[in-house]
Amino acid sequence: MVTTLLAAVAALGWGAADYCGARASRTVPAARVVFLSQVLSLPVIAVWLAATAEHGPGLSALAWGFGAGALGLLGLVLLYRTLAAEGIVLVAPVTAVTAAVVPLVVGLAVQTAPGPLALCGVCCAVLSIALVSQAGRIRQATVATRTLLLALATGGALGLQLVFITHPGPDAGLWPLVGARAVSILCVAPGALRGWPKAGGVPVPWLPVVLAGALDSAAFAFCLFATDQGLLSVVGPIVSLYPAATVVLALVLDGERVTVPQALGLCLGAGALLLVAV
Numbered sequence: 181m182v183t184t185l186l187a188a189v190a191a192l193g194w195g196a197a198d199y200c201g202a203r204a205s206r207t208v209p210a211a212r213v214v215f216l217s218q219v220l221s222l223p224v225i226a227v228w229l230a231a232t233a234e235h236g237p238g239l240s241a242l243a244w245g246f247g248a249g250a251l252g253l254l255g256l257v258l259l260y261r262t263l264a265a266e267g268i269v270l271v272a273p274v275t276a277v278t279a280a281v282v283p284l285v286v287g288l289a290v291q292t293a294p295g296p297l298a299l300c301g302v303c304c305a306v307l308s309i310a311l312v313s314q315a316g317r318i319r320q321a322t323v324a325t326r327t328l329l330l331a332l333a334t335g336g337a338l339g340l341q342l343v344f345i346t347h348p349g350p351d352a353g354l355w356p357l358v359g360a361r362a363v364s365i366l367c368v369a370p371g372a373l374r375g376w377p378k379a380g381g382v383p384v385p386w387l388p389v390v391l392a393g394a395l396d397s398a399a400f401a402f403c404l405f406a407t408d409q410g411l412l413s414v415v416g417p418i419v420s421l422y423p424a425a426t427v428v429l430a431l432v433l434d435g436e437r438v439t440v441p442q443a444l445g446l447c448l449g450a451g452a453l454l455l456v457a458v
Contacts, residue, residue: 183410184456186402187418193399195425200388201260207382210260215372217393224397241352245359248345253364255337262330271331276420277309278335283342283416294414301455305417311445350408357400421449
């Protein structure tokens with residue numbers, strides 16, 4: 181039950197963070213949004229560390245965090261850019277299906293399998309994301325193909341990021357997240373800061389940028405706490421339900437319409453959480 185709750189909170193945080201990041205990327209380059217949001221999230225990480233850290237960083241934890249940071253940077257830049265260009269309702273769920281399958285497969289391969297009800301709930305979670313993805317529409321087939329490939333690449337990178345950052349285990353605490361943030365900030369800084377600020381440039385939408393960074397970091401913390409309590413094969417698909425929050429925000433704030441598959445997917449996602457929590 182605790183694992184499910186922590187993973188669900190992480191999913192809510194990631195869904196809201198992706199919506200905020202996508203909104204900011206409509207007027208500001210995606211790399212700049214990623215850089216600013218992650219820099220501004222450092223105080224959130226510092227608070228988490230002060231409250232939970234029992235010892236200093238270990239080399240192994242930081243190393244796995246460095247790998248997670250590189251994968252996460254690739255995934256975030258692709259995600260924000262694709263969401264801004266192609267639409268939230270289509271891209272976010274397709275990305276999440278791929279991101280859910282990667283830790284599911286890895287978790288089943290290296291850990292014990294979850295119970296029958298939990299495994300059923302995991303399958304329902306993946307199916308839920310697939311149903312929600314049917315809400316988006318792209319007019320041209322060539323655009324749909326490009327969007328699908330980008331979503332699959334993004335989901336693969338984000339799924340591997342979850343595997344990398346949770347690999348050190350509970351003894352590492354949140355230090356893998358520190359390593360991940362260090363790599364992503366340093367790598368994206370040159371491109372994000374090139375030519376900025378300059379006179380007459382588009383102003384940065386600070387509110388969604390700050391919210392994207394804070395929510396993303398908090399979601400990572402809850403995800404790490406969840407994997408400390410339970411199996412990666414269960415936590416991965418649950419946290420990948422984050423499109424539910426992204427899509428709901430798009431529905432409420434951007435006037436997107438609810439389709440029948442989308443409504444069924446959201447209901448199935450809720451049922452998946454109940455099955456895993458039993």
